[in-house]
Amino acid sequence: MPITDAIKKQIAQKRLLFSKICMRCGSKNSIAAYRCRRCHSGDLRLKNRALGAKK
Ligand SMILES: [Zn+2]
Incomplete structure (x- = not known):
């Protein structure tokens, strides 16, 4: 179900x-x-995903 509300998106x-x-x-x-x-581990990575990668 696509999100139609731009602000919510x-x-x-x-x-x-x-x-x-x-x-x-x-x-x-x-x-x-x-x-x-x-x-409590220090192994964190940034979640860097391009916008609209997931359809
Ligand atoms: Zn963890």
Whole structure:
């Protein structure tokens, strides 16, 4: 189901793009996080996805 509301879409994309993913457990952390909130490892990567990559 496509999201038709432009503002909601923007928020969703921001949440998806501006986050860090733990390399160890794969959980999503905030952009400001430098340790995983779940397993406390420092192996975080930036979630850098091009806009509209997922259809
Ligand atoms: Zn983790």
